[in-house]
Amino acid sequence: MIIGGKKHHEVLWIALFLLPNTLLYTIYTIAPAVMTAIYSLFDWNGFQASGTFYGIRNYIELFHDNVFFQSLKATFLFMLVVVPLRFLISLGFGLLLNSSACKFRSFFRTLLFLPVVTTGAIIGTIMIMIFDPSHGPVNIVLGKLGVLESGTNLLGSFDTALYTSGVIWTWKWMGMSLIYWIASLQSIPSELYEAAKIDGASVFQQFFMVTAPLLKQFAAIIFVLTVSDSLRVFDLMLTLTNGGPFYSTETIELFIYHMAFTDRVPRLGYASAAATIFALIFCVIAIFQSLIKRSREEA
Amino acid sequence: MKKVLICILCSMMLVGTAFAGGSSEAASAADSNTLTWWEHFETLTAMNEKLFEEFTAETGMEVEYTLSSPDKMIESLLVGFRSNQLPDVFSLPFDDASSVLTMFNEGWFQPLGIDASELPADVAASLCEGRTLYNGEIYSLPIFSKNHTTLLFYHPSMVAEDELPTTYQEFYESCKKVYEESNGEVYGLIMPMAFTSRVNANINELMDAAGSPVLDYATGEYQYNSDDMKALFALMAKLWDEGLIHPSSVNFNMKQARERWAAGEAAYMIDGIWNVGITKMNFDPELADFGVTDPIRPEEGDYMIYDPPQGGTYYVAASSNHVSEGASLIKEMIEEDYQIGLANVMDQPPADLSVLAKADVDPSYIKGCEIFSATMGYEPYPALRNPDTSRVMSAMRTVTPTPCDILNGYFAGAIKDLDAALDDYNQKMTEERNLAIEKVQAEGYDVSVDDWKFDDFVYGESYAN
Numbered sequence: 001m002i003i004g005g006k007k008h009h010e011v012l013w014i015a016l017f018l019l020p021n022t023l024l025y026t027i028y029t030i031a032p033a034v035m036t037a038i039y040s041l042f043d044w045n046g047f048q049a050s051g052t053f054y055g056i057r058n059y060i061e062l063f064h065d066n067v068f069f070q071s072l073k074a075t076f077l078f079m080l081v082v083v084p085l086r087f088l089i090s091l092g093f094g095l096l097l098n099s100s101a102c103k104f105r106s107f108f109r110t111l112l113f114l115p116v117v118t119t120g121a122i123i124g125t126i127m128i129m130i131f132d133p134s135h136g137p138v139n140i141v142l143g144k145l146g147v148l149e150s151g152t153n154l155l156g157s158f159d160t161a162l163y164t165s166g167v168i169w170t171w172k173w174m175g176m177s178l179i180y181w182i183a184s185l186q187s188i189p190s191e192l193y194e195a196a197k198i199d200g201a202s203v204f205q206q207f208f209m210v211t212a213p214l215l216k217q218f219a220a221i222i223f224v225l226t227v228s229d230s231l232r233v234f235d236l237m238l239t240l241t242n243g244g245p246f247y248s249t250e251t252i253e254l255f256i257y258h259m260a261f262t263d264r265v266p267r268l269g270y271a272s273a274a275a276t277i278f279a280l281i282f283c284v285i286a287i288f289q290s291l292i293k294r295s296r297e298e299a
Numbered sequence: 300m301k302k303v304l305i306c307i308l309c310s311m312m313l314v315g316t317a318f319a320g321g322s323s324e325a326a327s328a329a330d331s332n333t334l335t336w337w338e339h340f341e342t343l344t345a346m347n348e349k350l351f352e353e354f355t356a357e358t359g360m361e362v363e364y365t366l367s368s369p370d371k372m373i374e375s376l377l378v379g380f381r382s383n384q385l386p387d388v389f390s391l392p393f394d395d396a397s398s399v400l401t402m403f404n405e406g407w408f409q410p411l412g413i414d415a416s417e418l419p420a421d422v423a424a425s426l427c428e429g430r431t432l433y434n435g436e437i438y439s440l441p442i443f444s445k446n447h448t449t450l451l452f453y454h455p456s457m458v459a460e461d462e463l464p465t466t467y468q469e470f471y472e473s474c475k476k477v478y479e480e481s482n483g484e485v486y487g488l489i490m491p492m493a494f495t496s497r498v499n500a501n502i503n504e505l506m507d508a509a510g511s512p513v514l515d516y517a518t519g520e521y522q523y524n525s526d527d528m529k530a531l532f533a534l535m536a537k538l539w540d541e542g543l544i545h546p547s548s549v550n551f552n553m554k555q556a557r558e559r560w561a562a563g564e565a566a567y568m569i570d571g572i573w574n575v576g577i578t579k580m581n582f583d584p585e586l587a588d589f590g591v592t593d594p595i596r597p598e599e600g601d602y603m604i605y606d607p608p609q610g611g612t613y614y615v616a617a618s619s620n621h622v623s624e625g626a627s628l629i630k631e632m633i634e635e636d637y638q639i640g641l642a643n644v645m646d647q648p649p650a651d652l653s654v655l656a657k658a659d660v661d662p663s664y665i666k667g668c669e670i671f672s673a674t675m676g677y678e679p680y681p682a683l684r685n686p687d688t689s690r691v692m693s694a695m696r697t698v699t700p701t702p703c704d705i706l707n708g709y710f711a712g713a714i715k716d717l718d719a720a721l722d723d724y725n726q727k728m729t730e731e732r733n734l735a736i737e738k739v740q741a742e743g744y745d746v747s748v749d750d751w752k753f754d755d756f757v758y759g760e761s762y763a764n
Contacts, residue, residue, distance in 0.1 A: 049381065244549065248713070
């Protein structure tokens with residue numbers, strides 16, 4: 001028997017290998033997502049064993065909640081700031097550290113990757129000291145250069161906290177994108193560069209005529225991964241600012257956490273409604289990205 | 300084909316086994332000869348471990364002890380309750396009477412099975428319906444005595460004892476003097492503004508001390524926008540504008556603020572009495588040189604800070620099979636030996652303050668306890684007069700920005716007009732309570748705004764709830 005061009009026993013083998021992952025994915029990802037959507041329809045004080053059916057009133061309340069909208073704004077503003085930063089800076093380092101002219105490449109790659117393997121909570125705690133307005137090295141250096149006034153609190157100002165957190169996040173996660181870029185760059189055959197050099201192409205021409213076109217597919221994946229990472233910022237922000245000052249860094253994940261666990265009376269239904277809306281927005285972005293990618297491929 | 304089927308079955312069994320693990324583990328823990336104990340009092344660890352060792356030697360029952368930070372403790376308890384995996388005994392990292400009453404109504408706890416006649420007379424007399432007693436049965440014991448979070452700690456090397464401030468104006472002048480004499484190296488005040496619930500408690504207690512509790516007991520109305528509240532916020536704004544508050548206060552939690560204060564970066568810090576024990580235990584004795592005094596007020600004179608009657612500390616979970624064992628350990632904590640040990644670690648003040656004379660404690664700890672004894676009273680508490688008001692408190696959503704957020708918003712440059720923000724908060728709180736009352740009334744409970752009105756309350760006197 002042939003199914004989709006494959007023999008029956010081949011299909012069974014495929015099913016076998018997919019089964020454990022499908023089961024685990026269903027139990028750990030799909031089921032919690034469905035349960036979250038169901039919980040969002042309940043008025044559920046965290047101290048209660050179960051909630052009472054509340055319909056869509058949690059959603060209606062969310063649409064009147066200024067802090068929720070502030071958290072959406074902070075989340076997407078954060079994404080808009082950090083995605084280009086991480087994407088471009090890591091590409092720059094990738095090109096540099098992939099070049100045979102660069103000495104101590106392994107050392108620098110390790111150095112740039114170190115923050116990735118350091119927990120966000122530790123980085124948050126250290127960065128509070130580094131950006132301390134009274135004794136932090138960043139303020140001392142920028143103060144001496146005349147860029148900052150004495151006592152300026154970059155993480156404590158409503159106007160600068162989100163951007164400062166963005167710079168720290170970019171530094172922490174840049175190593176991850178760097179690995180992706182280096183792997184992508186190493187997949188380009190060296191013969192193409194040799195041929196370009198023989199044709200008299202400059203370094204910039206080699207980048208724009210050889211590297212960039214061949215990186216396009218990888219770039220799309222790295223971009224999607226970076227966007228996805230930037231929307232899920234949590235532990236770093238929790239220790240760095242805990243959403244403050246005055247909700248300026250309260251990203252949607254922090255909002256959900258605060259509502260579900262640290263509010264005076266935890267509100268599980270309300271937090272679930274916020275999580276559901278965020279998941280829907282995330283899905284829309286993913287579908288939008290996929291459509292753009294497909295239309296470009298077709299073009 | 301057979302091979303494929305066998306492999307599929309094996310995969311399903313593997314996954315099934317992985318999930319079966321959780322439930323069997325929970326069941327075995329409940330049936331075992333082990334008492335599980337979760338708590339958040341870090342300073343009590345050594346004492347409690349000793350207590351548990353003695354308990355195990357006497358009864359043969361092991362105690363599985365887990366220490367969490369207060370915020371992690373809340374998360375663990377909420378998840379534990381919903382998954383029926385609460386420990387046998389747990390501490391509550393908050394003492395909000397209405398939340399505890401809600402938990403009682405939802406079946407979190409079970410009675411300890413202790414009779415009041417088994418307890419020392421002073422402990423038995425301190426038990427209160429709605430706090431440690433529910434329907435006449437004892438659910439917890441108060442191992443601590445009443446205290447507040449708004450003591451003013453200072454470094455004697457920076458502020459002379461005879462120059463300690465009492466009023467807002469004196470406090471401002473003292474902070475300014477410290478800052479100027481140190482050429483801007485030492486700030487006047489450090490604050491844990493990221494610890495919102497604590498700073499909100501500080502603000503409420505400072506309003507008690509000012510004679511303007513945030514609830515006007517004569518009318519039952521909120522007064523978060525009273526003249527005294529606005530004066531306090533104006534003082535804080537002035538201190539901030541003149542650079543007298545540590546600039547990192549905007550981001551600090553309590554631990555960070557305490558570390559930087561102990562390191563001498565600021566002269567004053569507002570905290571509870573446990574600051575004595577934590578600072579003495581964790582910092583260099585030279586750095587931990589400090590004193591404690593009364594909270595600041597708008598004017599000189601007597602004052603009072605109000606609290607509900609003392610609540611319980613440890614509770615036995617309704618799901619526990621070890622209620623008598625848990626109760627005997629909790630009971631052990633009100634005995635003199637444990638109370639002396641409690642005083643020795645200088646955390647929360649012991650329920651029996653007479654043990655201070657037998658304990659080895661810092662003079663600042665004794666002074667803090669004396670301040671509490673002289674200046675604290677029981678507040679009129681709606682949930683104690685009409686337990687259904689706890690349903691209103693639970694139904695009330697958190698109104699944001701809270702007073703702490705408003706102040707931090709000013710520090711961060713997001714809020715310019717503090718008075719308007721306080722007016723707005725007061726109005727929103729009133730609206731929120733009215734909505735919650737309507738909701739609870741619709742569920743059939745007899746509650747009204749009048750439940751918050753206490754005509755017989757006299758400021759300066761403790762209220763007999």
